[in-house]
Amino acid sequence: MDVKIAFFYLLSAVMLFAAFRVVTARNPVHAVLFLMLTFSQAAGIWLLLKAEFLAITLVLVYLGAVMVLFLFVVMMLDIHIDNLRQGFWRHFPLALGIGGLISLEMAVVLFRGFKLGDAPATAEVMAGAAEQAVQYSNTKELGMLLYSQYLYPVEIAAVILLVAMITAIALTLRGRKDSKKIDPSKQVHVRARDRVAVLKVAPTQAHVPVETEVSQPVQGDKS
Structure with a gap:
């Protein structure tokens, strides 16, 4: 076994393990990190197949953009794991049937083989x-x-x-009702007298004069 085959088995084993942990991880952040590891190992396999453009595209697009976005979204959202796991066993037979159908289709394709054309020099x-x-x-x-x-x-x-x-x-992109933005064109054409209005309000009660108290001399004070 040469070095190329050894690297292929190593990358494939790590990729299969990481893909399995994506499904079985309880923490969604850990699942996203394992998915990033899966994509990196797939990029390594593309390099072994001499498909450098696909490997670099996989790293730049998925690892550099999509998965980082997924990681930020998962970390910013307050995801309750208990709520996500509700009804797991109720939908398990349907998920098992869909998984079995996909596995059967992949087995049929793999057993029939692929028709390869003539490779260029x-x-x-x-x-x-x-x-x-x-x-x-x-x-x-x-x-x-x-x-x-x-x-x-x-x-x-x-x-x-x-x-x-x-x-x-x-x-x-919808208009927010709680937004307090100001239209500059309307703000420029506003006049001073339109901003403040002074209104004369009639008094509701009659004015009562306040009587001043006269200080009485204290007894014994000779002054």
């Missing part, structure tokens, strides 16, 4: 009579394939994602 090509080394780039070939043969599916996917983003913003 990766190391050396013959140019005339001389042998010339050519550096093969997965990223370049993938980009040429996406923007040539699969151009319309890529554009449709981009439009769908744009519509989903605009829809999410439109659904969440």
Whole structure:
């Protein structure tokens, strides 16, 4: 067994363990951390398969953006684990049936095998009579394939994602009733006499004069 196969078994074992802990972890923060470990091991397997672009994309998109966002959301929300675990055994037969169906479909696909096409030359090509080394780039070939043969599916996917983003913003962007914002145009056109109004109010009770008390001389005071 060479080093490549040993690394494949090591990354696969760690990835399977981390994926199992994602499902069985009681703390949602720990589950998110195990999911990040799963994605990192999957990126390592992509590197072993010489798919550098997919590995870097998996690290940048999922580990660098999506999973960090999930981690912040889980830590900011006050999630009650006891409430989430209510009704677990009631929905367990349905979850078991769906899991068994997915496992059966994956087994059928794996046993039938995959049809692989002819791989392009990766190391050396013959140019005339001389042998010339050519550096093969997965990223370049993938980009040429996406923007040539699969151009319309890529554009449709981009439009769908744009519509989903605009829809999410439109659904969440609502006017708050408790907001105390001020319209600058209305604030500029306000006049001084419109701000304060002095009203004359008639008195409700008659004015009663206050009698001043005259100090009486104290007996025995000769002054």
